[in-house]
Amino acid sequence: MQNKQGMNGFQIKITGLISMVFDHIGEFFSFPIIFHWIGRLAAPIFLFESSEGFIHTRNRKKYMLRLLYGFWLMGIIDFVLSRYFSIGDTIVVNNIFGTLFLGTVYMTAISYFKGDRVQRSIVRGIAWFMVPILLGIGSLDLINIVGSNEIFLQLVLGWNILVPNILLVEGGFLLVALAVLFYIFHGNKMAQIASLFVVAAFSLIGKDFGQLFGNNYQWMMILAALPILWYNGEKGKNMRNFFYIFYPAHIIVLAVLAYYLH
Template sequence: MTTTKLKIIALVTMFIDHFGYFIPGTPEWMGWIGRIAAPVFIYCVVIGFKNTSSKTKYLVRLGVAAVGMSFLNLLINYRILYLVEHRDLYTGFRPYIEFNFFSTLFCIAILIYLLENRKTIWLVGLFIWQFLSALFVIVLEENSLLNNPWQIFYTQTSGNFILVEGGILFITLGILFYFANENKWKVLFGYSFYCLAMFYSVRRWGWSLAGINQELFGFANYQWMMIFALPFLLLYNGKKGIGLKYLFYIFYPLHIVLLWYISTYVYYLD
């Protein structure tokens, strides 16, 4: 199975997951299927970054996509804020949009880049920034210095491993895939152990707790179903396929806007 086929599988399962999120009355199993998407995307980005002819261009592309998606979310969230304040939407209205997996993938790629090139000083600086940027968010929240749309924009552009979508656990998964180095046995045992640890941590420290635990382990209680991505990862044959490298960059924001529009204007503002 080529990386192109892996990406298409990830796109399809992601769309099913997000369709279930946005559209009222959809069955829970759509979310189960969606657990396949994130690990496959992370796996493909790790492979793509390691094999690209220009790591700098790869990082710039991911970074631009992350910032662009943050601005798109900002526009949508201001529209949501307007609708809530002026259309008196009932409490069942969907919350602010926080989807920006580009930010997560960028954080994984930049960390791999620094590890590969042994940029020790930059790594130290990056981890200092993790502390400072998280502290800044705490200050913002406690003093209500930003409204929700701008606070979400900051968290998505901060480069903080805890604040990006999926948080530190998805960043860790990216590093696990990097050190597995496409070795199927390492992927098999490493990813299986990761999913087991995810199952335990979410059940132990997940939805019931607030604060930092919510940031670290606030996944759905069926997040362990990401184990079903493993067969696809093991079927990877080391080949690129036909490419389609810009498909994800276009499809991701497009389908978020489309599903949000359908959800808002068909189901809530009919």
């Protein structure tokens, strides 16, 4: 059977991984800003692929749990790296798993809204939609309440390691929303790409337009429109666990190298 033209899911993921490595090299070693420009492709690609994975997986519960386990693991790794391998006052906060997990939570909520008569459940959909928001607001309120109480503050921070906070996950609310939009417009590439451009535009609100090629480069996520446009719908090589291993491994290697080479 002849493969379709374009890029399959595996090739798009590899593109995202390469982009991500550039971004993190720039982060840990203070390389030129172009490394971060290239890195803007990564998150939209992973969010797009997570929506595809959520739709096509045989077991959505296991899929979501893998992302949650990844979030917990990276939370621990970030804590250890920040405590023992940080440079100056910097902390390591790389954890895309939380964003991907919350994206699937809201995909689940929408699936309850748009399901058939048997599967539809408005109450469950609302519950899945509201719980992450309430938990996020609640944890921030707790931080304000405990103030400078070190013990309670550590407990709240520990809670945020266990429970992804929609206000604190990597990329925040905007990237979670992008994942959901990719899911809603599955099969409609033009609508998905339009969603990407809209989210990129929202990322510029309140920013200095004179720094579009300086520090305000988040809008460059629109570059991910190209691999999404070229996606041919095929899965490609099955390397499901590779990303779950590579992501924490490369963060550890880069953080430790940066620490000892500083």
